[in-house]
Structure formats: structure tokens, C-alpha cells
Amino acid sequence: MKTVFADSLIIGGGLAGLRTAIATRTRGLDTIVLSLIPAKRSHSAAAQGGMQGSLAATIKGEGDNENVHFADTVKGSDWGCDQQVARMFANTAPKAVRELATWGVPWTRVRRGPRQVVINAERVTITEKDDNHGLISARDFGGTRKWRTCYTADGTGHTMLYAVDNKAIEFGIAVHERKEAIALIHDGSTCYGAVVRDLITGELIAYVARATTIATGGYGRLYAISTNSVISEGMGTAIALETGVASLGNMEAVQFHPTAIVPVGILTTEGCRGDGGLLKDKDGYRFMPDYEPGKKELASRDVVSRRMTEHMRKGKGVASPYGDHLWLDITLLGKEHIEKNLREVKEICEYFLGIDPVKEYIPVRPTQHYSMGGIRTKPTGESRQLSGLFAAGEVSCWDMHGFNRLGGNSVAETIVAGMIVGEYVADYCERSSVDIPTSVVRAFVMREEAAITEIIGRSGEDPYELKREMQQIMMEKVGIFRMGSDLQEAVDGLRGLLLRSRNITVRNKARHSNPELVEAIRVPKMIKLALTVACGALARTESRGAHAREDYPERNDRDWLNRTLSWWKDEKDDLPVLEYENLDVMSMEMPPGTRGYGKANMIAHPDTEKRVKQIEEIKESMPNADRFEVQRAIMPYDLPEKYQGKNERVGVGFE
Amino acid sequence: MCKTRLDDLDLSNPVVVHPIKTFPLIKDLVTDVSWNFEVNKKIKGFTPAKDSDFVYHQEDADRVQEFRKCIECFLCQTVCQVLRNHDGHDKFYGPRFFVRLAGLEMHPLDTANRLQEIDREAGVFLCNINKCCTTVCPEDIHVTDNAIIPLKERVIDQMLDPILKIFRAIVGK
Numbered sequence: 001m002k003t004v005f006a007d008s009l010i011i012g013g014g015l016a017g018l019r020t021a022i023a024t025r026t027r028g029l030d031t032i033v034l035s036l037i038p039a040k041r042s043h044s045a046a047a048q049g050g051m052q053g054s055l056a057a058t059i060k061g062e063g064d065n066e067n068v069h070f071a072d073t074v075k076g077s078d079w080g081c082d083q084q085v086a087r088m089f090a091n092t093a094p095k096a097v098r099e100l101a102t103w104g105v106p107w108t109r110v111r112r113g114p115r116q117v118v119i120n121a122e123r124v125t126i127t128e129k130d131d132n133h134g135l136i137s138a139r140d141f142g143g144t145r146k147w148r149t150c151y152t153a154d155g156t157g158h159t160m161l162y163a164v165d166n167k168a169i170e171f172g173i174a175v176h177e178r179k180e181a182i183a184l185i186h187d188g189s190t191c192y193g194a195v196v197r198d199l200i201t202g203e204l205i206a207y208v209a210r211a212t213t214i215a216t217g218g219y220g221r222l223y224a225i226s227t228n229s230v231i232s233e234g235m236g237t238a239i240a241l242e243t244g245v246a247s248l249g250n251m252e253a254v255q256f257h258p259t260a261i262v263p264v265g266i267l268t269t270e271g272c273r274g275d276g277g278l279l280k281d282k283d284g285y286r287f288m289p290d291y292e293p294g295k296k297e298l299a300s301r302d303v304v305s306r307r308m309t310e311h312m313r314k315g316k317g318v319a320s321p322y323g324d325h326l327w328l329d330i331t332l333l334g335k336e337h338i339e340k341n342l343r344e345v346k347e348i349c350e351y352f353l354g355i356d357p358v359k360e361y362i363p364v365r366p367t368q369h370y371s372m373g374g375i376r377t378k379p380t381g382e383s384r385q386l387s388g389l390f391a392a393g394e395v396s397c398w399d400m401h402g403f404n405r406l407g408g409n410s411v412a413e414t415i416v417a418g419m420i421v422g423e424y425v426a427d428y429c430e431r432s433s434v435d436i437p438t439s440v441v442r443a444f445v446m447r448e449e450a451a452i453t454e455i456i457g458r459s460g461e462d463p464y465e466l467k468r469e470m471q472q473i474m475m476e477k478v479g480i481f482r483m484g485s486d487l488q489e490a491v492d493g494l495r496g497l498l499l500r501s502r503n504i505t506v507r508n509k510a511r512h513s514n515p516e517l518v519e520a521i522r523v524p525k526m527i528k529l530a531l532t533v534a535c536g537a538l539a540r541t542e543s544r545g546a547h548a549r550e551d552y553p554e555r556n557d558r559d560w561l562n563r564t565l566s567w568w569k570d571e572k573d574d575l576p577v578l579e580y581e582n583l584d585v586m587s588m589e590m591p592p593g594t595r596g597y598g599k600a601n602m603i604a605h606p607d608t609e610k611r612v613k614q615i616e617e618i619k620e621s622m623p624n625a626d627r628f629e630v631q632r633a634i635m636p637y638d639l640p641e642k643y644q645g646k647n648e649r650v651g652v653g654f655e
Numbered sequence: 656m657c658k659t660r661l662d663d664l665d666l667s668n669p670v671v672v673h674p675i676k677t678f679p680l681i682k683d684l685v686t687d688v689s690w691n692f693e694v695n696k697k698i699k700g701f702t703p704a705k706d707s708d709f710v711y712h713q714e715d716a717d718r719v720q721e722f723r724k725c726i727e728c729f730l731c732q733t734v735c736q737v738l739r740n741h742d743g744h745d746k747f748y749g750p751r752f753f754v755r756l757a758g759l760e761m762h763p764l765d766t767a768n769r770l771q772e773i774d775r776e777a778g779v780f781l782c783n784i785n786k787c788c789t790t791v792c793p794e795d796i797h798v799t800d801n802a803i804i805p806l807k808e809r810v811i812d813q814m815l816d817p818i819l820k821i822f823r824a825i826v827g828k
Binding site for chain 1: 658682692695700703707709711713716719720723724725726727759762764765
């Protein structure tokens with residue numbers, strides 16, 4: 001048995017994984033990153049629009065700070081997030097943007113003087129202050145009160161990933177490529193690493209580590225059409241689920257992005273609408289102001305996606321051989337702006353649609369985009385059940401996004417989570433050692449080896465067929481609008497696929513370089529994840545954020561202000577076990593309120609009024625305190641010491 | 656090339672695809688490009704001044720933002736004649752890494768001096784400006800005009816120009 005030892009093992013070489021690796025390496029720990037592909041090819045590179053951080057350097061960001069960013073994030077989450085985590089995030093995000101500047105990310109800068117921008121379909125002139133010349137600029141994104149999204153012309157995720165990966169290379173961090181973690185090694189209470197399959201040779205290797213961090217991104221590919229790259233199949237989430245010990249959180253919280261192109265599902269950034277682009281129907285009519293007169297096209301993503309779907313259901317969609325769609329119009333932004341700040345969008349349109357977005361409308365439709373759910377962790381990133389197991393980035397549910405994520409908050413989360421969780425991982429490593437019999441490690445490797453031998457040996461189900469059926473069920477029955485009857489059919493259908501998947505096999509019997517075998521190992525895991533999504537969605541009889549039940553349209557804080565936890569307790573089970581974790585209104589900094597979209601339709605939590613009053617009293621009792629002292633009095637939260645400091649902003653200093 | 660459209664080809668004949676030629680073949684269309692990753696490791700990363708305030712003008716950012724578009728597909732490395740025909744792997748970094756070097760050298764806040772490396776280890780003068788790299792770049796980076804030629808000019812200006820050398824010796828810069 002080949003065994004590799006490390007202090008800090010990180011599964012996933014995207015932004016979150018690499019930043020966590022840098023954190024633990026900087027603390028002197030032996031760090032290894034596993035990646036399916038060369039790290040620079042990770043899905044993080046696909047992020048186009050930008051990274052939120054309240055730097056407040058542009059005139060349209062004036063007055064922005066952690067408080068505003070925190071409030072936007074909580075509102076965006078439909079009060080489903082962990083507010084302490086949202087605070088940790090909002091305070092660290094500006095530091096993350098600035099750290100990346102010191103690593104060479106060429107953020108787009110503020111230019112002094114007047115410039116023309118498009119706001120609400122009109123050209124207006126804004127004037128940037130002289131003092132802010134050369135500071136990090138920001139653009140507008142949905143669901144935010146200020147222009148807060150920092151960017152590098154376009155392709156922000158790509159620029160960030162290259163800078164962070166080159167930094168990891170400088171630190172001498174080992175990235176083991178073409179390696180897939182297929183099981184976690186644990187003893188029921190502590191995680192000791194992973195069983196890893198070499199995708200080229202087919203060999204199984206035991207990676208034994210003091211701490212294991214999963215950073216494998218989302219599970220978008222459970223759906224047939226997704227903006228996610230083909231590797232975003234949720235394998236990190238699945239191996240945590242398969243421990244039977246670690247729980248997943250809010251798996252039913254799946255985001256649909258309003259503007260993916262039809263039919264292939266590639267994303268056009270929210271920056272299109274942030275910079276002034278409009279949504280139009282088959283008559284060329286701009287419909288969003290009718291539904292959302294306040295934020296219009298820049299309402300939160302879940303809201304825009306639902307409004308688009310509603311509008312298409314009214315027969316206003318544009319018919320096409322690939323189903324109805326709507327138009328995204330960025331022609332009003334002009335050639336120069338599109339070629340510079342929306343270049344990737346232009347190229348996607350040229351190569352995949354054969355159109356020029358400078359002159360033509362882009363066909364778009366809401367499409368699966370982001371996984372708010374994932375491995376349930378503490379605010380430190382550590383699993384609540386399995387010590388030594390951490391999660392960072394999209395794969396985790398530490399729970400920053402609740403039931404809907406704001407645009408620009410995910411790339412920001414990757415870096416911020418890497419910074420914060422990386423410190424906690426290092427703390428954990430410093431106080432613990434690996435004390436595990438090699439017989440336990442061997443047993444896990446032998447179990448996986450035997451499972452692969454069985455897959456190769458038998459005759460049975462085709463992995464590609466099972467996957468196709470699963471993706472179809474998810475598309476048709478667990479989409480933007482959900483119905484109890486559909487969801488029940490989805491659960492039944494997926495359960496049938498799960499039973500069939502126990503007899504999965506491959507036609508190509510090779511153990512090495514065999515994509516079919518990779519699929520046969522992954523598909524049963526994916527079906528289990530799909531079941532946690534569908535079961536969670538069926539059980540949650542309310543509508544919150546991206547989870548919209550047509551049979552239960554109201555947000556019900558009285559009964560559902562909680563987080564769904566799911567386990568796969570026994571390998572022989574056909575369905576996940578669901579439990580619920582209540583959100584404590586009495587410790588929230590922002591008690592539940594309305595998001596300000598459509599007409600308020602909610603059932604209040606009995607504690608809400610009490611907490612509102614309590615917070616008012618706290619504020620009145622400290623009339624001379626600054627905003628930081630007031631915040632601490634209302635909702636204290638923890639952060640690694642090095643990130644606790646205040647953030648400086650032009651004109652206001654550290655206020 | 657990676658962005659060739661099938662409808663631009665004559666489909667009455669079979670379309671032939673080859674693995675790239677400059678790097679060793681592993682299997683089918685897969686080649687081992689790890690030499691590139693080793694070259695990348697040799698380059699000194701972004702080095703700002705310790706007391707930098709990290710403020711700069713967008714005009715300065717514009718230039719390096721072009722180089723940031725590179726996706727490391729290594730098509731430029733593949734078609735580069737120094738690497739492909741003259742097997743210059745031990746004396747030439749290849750176009751991709753001149754793009755990275757240019758991005759670092761032209762970053763307004765970078766303070767490291769890589770000109771000696773660019774001249775010697777990286778072998779910038781072996782490039783004879785065929786522009787094959789620019790032609791194939793799927794990200795439309797002007798590799799030759801905006802990265803390689805300015806780097807050559809910087810090396811000449813800083814290290815090789817005798818008049819400037821004397822001038823600098825006198826003014827002490």
C-alpha cells in the first residue's frame with residue numbers, strides 16, 4: 001500500500017484550496033494539494049465579473065463599509081445564512097482584495113474626473129474624486145446597495161487564480177495533479193486523510209494527514225445544463241456524505257443564474273447587467289421594471305430568475321429549437337466598453353452563438369449556477385461531527401450564503417475562506433497529531449479496491465445512462481419553481497436510479513486511464529447527492545431564497561427558520577436522513593425582515609419582535625459608542641487575530 | 656487549432672487531428688507539457704516594494720491586463736520555431752513565459768529586475784520574430800509586439816547599450 005503523509009492535506013486546487021494551502025504552508029506545515037487537473041484549469045478561472053469587498057473607492061461606493069456588505073449578504077441569503085460567518089466574511093473581504101493586489105493582481109483602478117456610465121438604461125456622467133485616483137475601482141452587481149465588486153477588466157477569476165497559483169508555486173506547495181479523492185479515512189470521530197485514485201495509472205494511494213480540507217467546489221453537474229465546468233460534480237461533498245458521520249447543510253439551496261446563453265448554458269456575467277445591460281422579451285420589451293420597480297434587472301439572482309421564468313410562462317419568451325428564452329441587451333453599452341470590460345462575454349457570443357453582442361441581443365435563460373449547500377461546518381470551517389475534516393469555498397456550508405448568494409460574493413468567499421479556515425486548520429494541526437493504526441488506513445484502501453474490482457467484474461448498469469437520467473430528473477423536477485408532487489416523483493425516480501447504481505459496471509475493463517471507470521465510481525455518489533437535494537426540497541414546505549415552492553409560496557420563519565442537515569448513515573440506506581438545526585433569532589444582529597422584492601409574503605418568527613426591541617435597547621444604552629462597539633455588543637463573533645483589524649478607506653480612515 | 660469551427664472545414668474529407676508536436680507524446684492526443692511548468696517555477700514572482708501604497712493608474716494597468724488573459728494552452732510554445740525546430744528547450748523559455756515576464760516587468764509596482772535572466776537563461780534574443788505565437792494565440796495577445804520586442808528593448812537599453820551604460824555610470828543610476 002502506497003502511503004503519503006502530510007500535515008495539511010487539501011483536496012481541490014481552485015482558489016479556496018490554494019489559498020488554504022498557502023495559509024497552512026505559511027504556518028510551517030507540510031502541505032499537499034490534490035487536484036483532478038492542473039490547478040490553473042480549476043473552475044475558479046471561470047468567474048468573470050468580480051470580487052466583492054467594501055473598499056468604497058469609487059464615487060458610487062461612497063459610504064460603503066462592512067456593515068453595508070454584511071446587511072446585503074444577510075438580506076440576499078433570505079435570512080438563511082449564519083450571521084456570524086457573514087460578519088467574518090465582510091470584515092475580511094477588503095483585506096483579501098488588498099492582499100491579492102500585493103500578489104500582483106492588476107485590479108482595475110479609479111480614474112479621476114467625469115466618465116459616462118449606463119444606469120437604468122440611460123447614459124449618465126459620474127465624477128470620480130481626485131483623491132481616489134489610482135485606487136481599486138468597483139462595478140455594480142445585483143442585490144447590493146453600493147458598487148462593491150472589484151474586477152480586472154474582465155476574467156477576474158482567471159487573473160486571481162493565476163496569481164494565487166503562482167504564489168503557491170513560490171511557496172513550494174506540492175500540487176499532486178490528476179488525483180481524485182474517492183473516500184475519506186476516519187474512525188467515526190476523526191478524519192485522517194483520504195483514499196486517492198491516480199487517474200492516469202489507476203493506482204490507489206492512501207494520503208494520511210493531520211487535517212484534511214475539502215475545497216472541491218459545487219455540485220452543479222447534477223443538472224443536465226449548468227454553467228459549472230464538467231468537473232463540478234460534487235465529489236468532495238459526496239465523500240463527506242459517505243462517511244455516514246459528517247453532515248451536509250441546505251443541499252436544496254441551488255442557485256439559478258439569470259443569464260446563461262442558450263442552448264449550451266455558458267454564463268454571461270452579472271457584470272452585463274451591473275454595467276447597464278437590460279433583459280428584454282420577444283417583443284423587445286424591457287419587462288423587469290414591471291415586476292421589480294426598485295432594483296429592476298439588478299434584483300437578487302433568485303428573484304430575477306423567477307421573474308424571467310414567470311414572464312416566459314406568460315408566453316413572452318422567444319421560441320427556439322432549444323426551448324423558450326429571453327434576450328440580454330448590452331448593445332447600449334457601446335463597442336469600446338464591451339471589448340474592454342466584457343471581453344469574455346463577447347468572445348463567448350462569437351464562438352458559441354456566432355453573434356456580435358455589440359450589435360445583437362444575446363439569447364439567455366436562467367440556468368443552474370451555484371451550490372449554496374455543502375459540507376456543514378462550524379464558523380472555523382471544521383465539520384461539526386468529524387474533527388480534522390475542514391471545508392472551504394463553494395463546497396462548504398459554513399453558511400455564508402443561506403438560500404441565495406449575491407454575485408461577486410463567491411470569488412470573494414474562496415479567498416476569504418482560504419485565509420480564515422487555513423488559520424484554523426493550522427491551529428488544529430498544531431494541537432493534534434495523527435495517531436491511527438495503519439490497519440485502519442489499509443482497511444479503507446482495501447474496501448475501495450474491492451469496490452472497483454466488483455464494478456469491473458460484473459455485468460450491469462451503464463454509468464452514462466444513469467447519469468443522464470439523474471440529470472434529467474433534476475432539470476425537470478428540482479428546478480427554479482418547485483412543486484410537492486414533482487419533488488416526490490424526483491425522489492422516487494432518483495431512489496430507483498440509486499438501486500440500479502448498485503449494479504453499475506463498465507464496458508472498458510482497464511484500471512488505468514479509463515474515463516468510464518471514473519464515471520462508474522462517481523455516478524452512484526452523484527445520485528446520493530441528488531437525493532439529498534430532492535429530499536431536502538420536498539421536506540421544506542416554504543419558499544426561501546432560491547428554494548421556491550409553488551405550493552408553499554410564503555417564507556415561513558415560524559416553522560422553517562432552520563438549516564437542513566442530511567446524512568447518509570448506512571451504506572445500505574436508500575434515502576438520506578434529514579434533521580434540522582434552528583437559527584437562533586435572539587442572537588442575530590439582523591432579525592428577519594423583508595428583502596423588498598414583490599409583495600411581502602411571510603410568516604414571522606415569534607422571537608423577531610422581541611429581538612428587534614432588544615437590539616434597539618442595546619443601541620440606546622450606548623449613545624457614545626462607535627459602530628464597531630455597537631456591533632460587538634449586539635453580536636460578538638470570532639476571527640483569527642491577524643484578520644481582526646479595521647479596514648482603512650479613503651476619506652474616512654478606519655472609521 | 657482549438658477554436659477552429661467545423662463549419663469552416665471541408666467536411667467531405669475526413670478531418671485529421673494530430674497531437675501537438677513540440678512535447679513528448681503520452682497517449683492518443685495527450686502530450687506531456689510539464690517542461691513548461693518547470694520553466695514557470697524559475698521565474699521570480701511579483702515583487703512589490705515593502706513600503707508600497709499599491710496605488711497606480713489605470714493606464715499602467717491596461718498593459719499588464721492584456722498579458723493576464725493567457726490561459727496557458729501552450730499553443731504558442733508548440734508553434735515556436737526555437738522550441739519546435741531547434742529544440743531550444745534548454746536555452747529558451749518560449750513565448751508563454753515572455754508573456755508572463757512582460758506582465759511582471761511592466762507591472763507598475765514590481766521592483767525586481769529580471770533583465771539578466773531574460774537575456775541569458777530565458778534567451779530572448781533567440782526569438783527571430785516570426786510571430787507564429789501571435790498568430791495562434793486564442794486570447795489575441797500580441798505576444799511578439801507587446802511582450803517579446805519590448806523585453807528585448809529593455810535588455811538592450813539596460814544592459815547592452817554602451818552609450819547608456821556610460822551615461823548611467825556618470826549620473827550614478
